[in-house]
Amino acid sequence: MGAAGKKRETWSGSFGFILAAVGSAVGLGNVWKFPYITGEHGGGAFVLVYLVCIALVGLPLLFAEMTLGRLSKKEPVGAFSSLASAARGGKWWGFFGWMSIVTAVLLLSFYSVVGGWTLGYLVKAVSGAFSPESAANSGEAFGEFIADPYQTLAFHTIFMGACIGVVIGGVSGGIERAAKVLMPIFAVLLLTLLGYSLTTDGAGQALNFMFYPDFSKLSAGAILEAVGHSFFTLSLGMGVMIVYGSYLKKESSIFKSGMMIALLDTAIALIAGVTIFGIVFSAGQEPGTGPGLVFVTLPSLFASLPMGSLWAALFFLLLGFAALTSGISILEVAVAYFVDERGIDRKKATLFFGGTIFAIGLLSVMSTNILADFKIPVPGKGPLTIFDTLDYFISNWALVLNGLGVAIYAGWAVDAKQLWGELKDDGLGRTGFAVWIFLMRFVAPVAIILILLHTLEWI
Template sequence: MKNIGMPRAQWASRLGFILAAAGSAVGLGNIWKFPYITGNNGGGAFVLVYLGCIAIVGLPIMMAELMIGRHTQRDAVGAFVQLEGKRSFWLSAGWVSVIAAFIICSYYSVVAGWTLDYVYRALIGSFSGEPAEAIESMFGTLIADGPRQLIWQAIFLLLCLGIVIGGVQKGIERWSKILMPILFLLLGLLFINGMLSKGAWEGFAFMFRPDFSKLSAGSVLEALGHSFFTLSLGMAAMITYGSYLNKTEDLLAASLRVVILDTLIALMAGLAIFSVVFSVGMEPAAGPGLVFKTIPVVFSQIPGGALLAIVFFLLLAFAALTSNISLLEAQVAYFIDERGWSRKKATVFLAGLAFVVGIPTALSYNTLADWEVIGERNFFDSADLIASNYLLPIAGLLIALYVGWFWSGSKEKEELVAGGSGWVYPTWHFLIRYVSPLAVAVVLYFKAKESGLFTWLGGWF
């Protein structure tokens, strides 16, 4: 039986929501992906475009998702059932979001397990006194060991389960108030170290001195896509977190706080990383291996590096945890609201299922290395392709189109007025109606083209 009519869980405080939502947005994308894509795309000009994309695409869609959640007080699927009925096409927006959350949760937990493994390595001093080649090879050794990855994945999912099972106030909000300040502290320590290093000015110039000759059309698309991904949009998390919001909360102010915190952390992480990278004469364009290969080498070569390595990988682990909590909660909310399950049953079931579905991810670079799922991609890369390149943009596009064009009765305006931000409605409505959908559609098209989807479909396009 569905839990219709039962009191809705609510955030105990505004700070609790801000920290939980910021924790959802702040993940490995901020501390792992943002620095390396910035390095690959030339630095300052890319950062400038990225900030613009956050403002005109990310922020409007985040507000739209929070609106839907708060207005309906339901999970991502139930929200559209309440708004449009059980047979509406728009339910697909909710379903795509929840499915994306599950897929990402399953493989994200494996990657998060890597961060726990590196925390352990840092604690026992594995990087100290080792040559660069030996340190860089440690990552290859890890991903070649399936059972080891599964152990760390299980530990990580147990941590997520323990938090989500406690509920909104006693679980997610309480732990967000603990984890996020620790995350800020750890990042602050790394940032101060970076700013005191001899590579500080070079890192600062690389991040904030625009060189548009290094900016390509692909760089703009990368910035646009990451501005969407980094805010946890299109994965049911913000709709779910919005459903726990007080009806009088200022959605513009709340969204701005989350966006600013998320962006600030990404920029601080970039500065901290690039400063130490430049201080030892290494290149910033190290690609995805920047965190698990280059950074451990850097820490092995600088004073106090052993301690800094511990701080850095703890930071990664905390960021992964706060982000994955929201992915798990988005799924749990669906089973509680629409299926009438208890929170305990839903959390245990979904965490267990994420572990099982994550097994092929952990085996993608060892036992199942020869299994090509989509094109020449292994299971891990295929799952990431489906979720990141297709499901998230599709969900975001549907939500932007629905709120901008099809949500009847000016309910979106009422939601803004209720919190005292009615004055921003004309600007926001223009962005969510015209700019955001077009931008996400462009990302979706080029991601599909880049990944070979059109070729796979028979060259029709």
């Protein structure tokens, strides 16, 4: 029973849940970030390390978040403060729940701005801006685009508006329904682009780059970036999978749906990588261009292709859809707290939080124009814009610290018998359960502590 005495919302079934959770997991992380970090770290060997991280750290934490959610039937603050006995910290663990909400609000404030850029590029593509003459100055074009406060504001507004519109509709009526429409379209677009990319003469080189490991290119930094990205890409460390798990019915298997989510997220990242590098190599370009890969390198290539505007439009539509289903899930974390714990009506909670996030996001909108010269002295990083500061703290600190909280809470503070009670019918088996507990108690915390020490430049 929710605080208002109404029955708590649920997904319509496992399928709806999986689509919504895959919608959350598949986002800018897969199509934008994964390809560019793979490019920077030299391809195959990095991909291999990333796959190991997903299996050993990401997947166990994904199960942990989903289980904490379904066991408590609560959003992160409730889930963290209700499952440990007083002797093992009791409701003090609620701190991590609060941290999830604050992180969610801040992450969405700039995720929405980048989501807005993809919409802006979609509009450019449709209006034929990617003409052969524009190919040479795609870098300048991107610079001009983000330097324009009006356009970036307009697209940030549209993106947040869309997230709010969906979340107001509720769990099965809004989030699940949006995922059921957007994700299949996403899949068709991605496979179409993959098909196109495989017909170019860069395909062989792309496959080779992604799947032939050259270990001489691997650095400690690359390994740690892979661990960090395994959190980001599975939407971990922010309470999303706790909230989504809390709407899951007992009949659904956490084990099977969790596997499916991780598998699809990984497959989609790999496909996006092959697709993008196929196009990049076919034009004889370099893979390691960093964050500009999607907004600068690709547009310049699209511009020189036959029917380039069409391919560009499909690509940015796909990226926009992926970002939207992730943005929705981040907003839901904050909204669920008010709905569950405060008994506030969903519509009011969504408008309030969506509005707040929109307003905070204005700082990131302005970070590439009006406030471009306003820099924050970040220890160890030097002066960063507000946008870059938020991105740095969230991707490098908040998600991983929260992930550490999840691992220790589920591994050590919550009674393992309670967890087994929740999972015993899920097809995981006793051995699988024991492996999971081991990974959560030892492997995940050690991996996370190593990342943090590296971030602090102590190792």
